[in-house]
Amino acid sequence: MPHQCLYESRLSQLYPDLDTKGGKIQNYLRQLRELGAKGVYFSELPASLIVLANTVLGRFSPPFFIVRAWTEKLLIANGIEGGGDTSVEATVKINIGKAVEHEVAGGHGPVNAFDKVLRLALEKHFLCLKSITLDDYKVRKLGNGEGSASVVGVVVDFCDSGDNTRWSTVGFSSDIIEASWRAMIDAILYKLFKDGE
Numbered sequence: 194m195p196h197q198c199l200y201e202s203r204l205s206q207l208y209p210d211l212d213t214k215g216g217k218i219q220n221y222l223r224q225l226r227e228l229g230a231k232g233v234y235f236s237e238l239p240a241s242l243i244v245l246a247n248t249v250l251g252r253f254s255p256p257f258f259i260v261r262a263w264t265e266k267l268l269i270a271n272g273i274e275g276g277g278d279t280s281v282e283a284t285v286k287i288n289i290g291k292a293v294e295h296e297v298a299g300g301h302g303p304v305n306a307f308d309k310v311l312r313l314a315l316e317k318h319f320l321c322l323k324s325i326t327l328d329d330y331k332v333r334k335l336g337n338g339e340g341s342a343s344v345v346g347v348v349v350d351f352c353d354s355g356d357n358t359r360w361s362t363v364g365f366s367s368d369i370i371e372a373s374w375r376a377m378i379d380a381i382l383y384k385l386f387k388d389g390e
Contacts, residue, residue, distance in 0.1 A: 200225060203238050208246050221245055224335065224365045228346045231333040240360040240383035241376070247386060257385045258315065259288040260378070265303055265370055281306040289318045303373040304330045304349060311381055321388045322381065324355035330376075332369060347372040351380050358387075 200222060201213050212218070221242060225235075247253060265283045283306035286295045294314040300306030308327045316322045329350040334343050347364045360383055364375030 200235075200238060200242060204242065204246060207238075207243075208250065211246050211250060215249065217245065217249060221365075224344070224346065225363070227335040227344075228333055228348075228363065231335065231346075233331065233333055233346070233348060235361060237360075239363050241362040241364070241379040244362070244379045244382045244386065253382070253386075257289075257319070257382065261286040261288060261293075263374060265306060265374075268299065283307050283310040285310050285314050287314045289315070292318065294318075303370050304347070304377065307374055307377040311377060315381065319385060321355065322384060325351050325353050325380075325384055327380075328352045328359070330373075332372075335365070343367065345369050345372050347376045349373075349376045349380055351384070353384065 201218075204211060204213050204218070213222075225239065225242070263283070263285045265281055268280045268282055280299050280301060281303050282297060282299045283303070284295075284297045286293065288294075294317075296310050296313040298306060298309035298313055300309050304327070312322060327349060331348045333346045333348070335346055344365055344367050347369065348361055349364075350359065350361050352359045360380070362376045362379035362383060364372040364377070364379065366372040366375065
């Protein structure tokens, strides 16, 4: 609870016009509290919370980009029976203004694959993204749900060589792939918002 109160207090200081008792904010704060119960805390406001606050306040209008579609699939070299290596292939279709980017990239796990495919689609339009690096990520199961009913939190950490800053974003979902995607999108949005693109 102390960390949730700290996050809420800091949000109120940064965004006095924000209703921190609103449903979206409170739901996210509750999930952060559950994440804290799993030993994951943040010394600063998670960047996802800043993205959410600015979204609620309508400050991403027009949006930096619009995701039209995204998918991921598991690739197994030589088939399961052959004990082949596994990788993940991610595909995105994104609108940036009037431009449409449709890219595919592979990686070792969903976070790595999403990082690569988002860069392919967005870096040509937002050169500032070239200075950021995916530094780490972690996954935590939340609550007492069983199997597919469980909610997971995916935390991704980024560093920016341009101004030597670091930030973390958190995606929540009952599906680990969707949670990973949400965390990655928030990380990109935070960078663009931070740089005033």
